[in-house]
Amino acid sequence: MATAMANDSTLKNITGTILLAGAGKMGGAMLTGWLAQGLDPRRVAVIEPHLSPEISALAAKGVALNPDVTSAGTVETLVVAVKPQLFREAGAKLKPYVSAGTSVVSIMAGTTITSLQEVCGGAVVRAMPNTPAAIGRGITVAVAASNVSDKQRAVADALLRATGSVEWVDDESLMDAVTAVSGSGPAYVFLLAEELARAGIEAGLPEVLATRLARETVAGAGELLHRSELASSTLRQNVTSPGGTTAAALAVLMGDPGLRDLMIRAIAAATKRSKELAK
Ligand SMILES: NC(=O)C1=CN([C@@H]2O[C@H](COP(=O)(O)OP(=O)(O)OC[C@H]3O[C@@H](n4cnc5c(N)ncnc54)[C@H](OP(=O)(O)O)[C@@H]3O)[C@@H](O)[C@H]2O)C=CC1
Numbered sequence: 001m002a003t004a005m006a007n008d009s010t011l012k013n014i015t016g017t018i019l020l021a022g023a024g025k026m027g028g029a030m031l032t033g034w035l036a037q038g039l040d041p042r043r044v045a046v047i048e049p050h051l052s053p054e055i056s057a058l059a060a061k062g063v064a065l066n067p068d069v070t071s072a073g074t075v076e077t078l079v080v081a082v083k084p085q086l087f088r089e090a091g092a093k094l095k096p097y098v099s100a101g102t103s104v105v106s107i108m109a110g111t112t113i114t115s116l117q118e119v120c121g122g123a124v125v126r127a128m129p130n131t132p133a134a135i136g137r138g139i140t141v142a143v144a145a146s147n148v149s150d151k152q153r154a155v156a157d158a159l160l161r162a163t164g165s166v167e168w169v170d171d172e173s174l175m176d177a178v179t180a181v182s183g184s185g186p187a188y189v190f191l192l193a194e195e196l197a198r199a200g201i202e203a204g205l206p207e208v209l210a211t212r213l214a215r216e217t218v219a220g221a222g223e224l225l226h227r228s229e230l231a232s233s234t235l236r237q238n239v240t241s242p243g244g245t246t247a248a249a250l251a252v253l254m255g256d257p258g259l260r261d262l263m264i265r266a267i268a269a270a271t272k273r274s275k276e277l278a279k
């Protein structure tokens with residue numbers, strides 16, 4: 001387990017450059033979190049071939065866009081948020097930005113610490129965030145290579161914690177299943193909202209009403225789960241009146257085969273894909 005954790009001033013006290021490679025959906029969400037948590041925009045540089053209007057606008061606040069190696073300054077932390085399939089090509093171009101003291105924080109699915117060390121060098125932290133990071137409600141799991149110093153780990157922790165909570169693990173082999181559960185997990189919940197709406201329409205509801213009911217139900221149940229100290233199974237039981245409507249639906253969802261079997265298969269497929277992306 002990590003010994004060095006960030007404190008409130010870690011982001012504000014950064015003196016080197018935080019270089020973000022890949023300001024897409026996940027990298028862009030992390031950048032938003034860093035700036036919201038007080039990271040000085042002048043400490044941030046972004047490498048991104050197709051800059052969105054939102055990222056381009058950050059130049060006015062001092063974020064450096066596509067700096068060359070000499071103008072990037074001393075890169076304290078390189079955050080790699082490109083697609084794993086592009087990493088070998090993109091990583092080789094990033095290596096000149098990495099010096100002896102640079103830590104490399106990767107959020108790429110599948111890509112191992114060993115590959116990152118080979119391609120970029122540096123002291124590597126492998127992390128897996130998720131998109132609720134965009135509203136500060138993400139959860140990230142991180143694992144550090146043995147050459148990551150306490151200070152580097154604290155900076156990585158601060159960068160990741162700016163988008164939600166962080167769990168550190170020691171065993172890198174957990175990262176494939178982590179990716180399947182929490183990295184990809186938001187997509188499963190959004191699919192639940194889609195299919196709940198579709199089933200409502202099938203049951204006779206107007207589309208607009210069904211969509212609203214499904215969206216608010218998923219969001220409200222998620223917020224209740226977030227705020228409550230009760231186990232999710234207890235919250236489920238609190239909805240389920242004996243012999244009532246929920247019990248009738250749950251008999252289908254918890255039947256055999258049911259959601260358990262589907263979820264086990266889905267997580268196994270995503271875990272397998274994460275392992276394949278390592279190759
Ligand atoms: N989306 C998610 O929920 C999560 C994603 N991740 C990981 O985050 C990474 C990014 O995913 P996501 O944000 O969804 O993908 P995106 O495609 O939205 O973002 C990747 C960005 O990298 C840019 N890019 C391409 N080549 C380079 C390069 N050589 N140097 C710098 N930037 C480059 C892309 O530009 P262009 O589009 O023009 O090619 C794009 O803007 C992936 O490795 C993924 O595994 C991790 C957790 C969750």
Ligand SMILES: O=C(O)[C@@H]1CCC=N1
Pocket residue numbers: 109179183184
């Ligand atoms: O789908 C993917 O591969 C990435 C990793 C986790 C979420 N999105």
